[in-house]
Amino acid sequence: AQRVTQPEKLLSVFKGAPVELKCNYSYSGSPELFWYVQYSRQRLQLLLRHISRESIKGFTADLNKGETSFHLKKPFAQEEDSAMYYCALKAGGYQKVTFGTGTKLQVIP
């Protein structure tokens, strides 16, 4: 069975400080990993996926198969980054997506 763990329910950082939102997964095959974000009163939306190896809004995430992690990082937090962040896993060739419980990021001005 696949599982996604986000150990922090709430992460508070000061504006300009680095951010790291942790995500660990368990899956025996080759997964696709995603980060979704939900800003206040907005819909859940895709932030980035590991296969694209892209940086969105200054966020990056590297898939570490050895540590089974997909942590989300940003060097300098901004107030507009305050939101709920969900890590998600999709098993290869299979459409079910498993989400973590989410981490609320609070950027303090």
Next chain:
Amino acid sequence: GAGVSQSPSNKVTEKGKDVELRCDPISGHTALYWYRQSLGQGLEFLIYFQGNSAPDKSGLPSDRFSAERTGGSVSTLTIQRTQQEDSAVYLCASSSRRGSGYNEQFFGPGTRLTVL
């Protein structure tokens, strides 16, 4: 075009009543997903459709929950004999085909269900 829409946006019902939640996916999206978002529980997968068929119903919590999709478009999630623990936000998402897989999921605004 329009994004994923869901109705109603809010539903308050009494314990024991049946409810129907509707999802209109983005036109042309063949995959449709239902999730439940409870406080402190994250997003819980319920069911997904590929066209009109549901290859995976493993997430449905009990036989009180059912879903259908007709014409490869609109989907309805039905909860019979609602219980207080069914109170949550029910999210729908859709995605389009990409090669042998699917693109990102686009989410609707959700239906907030409150069972009194």
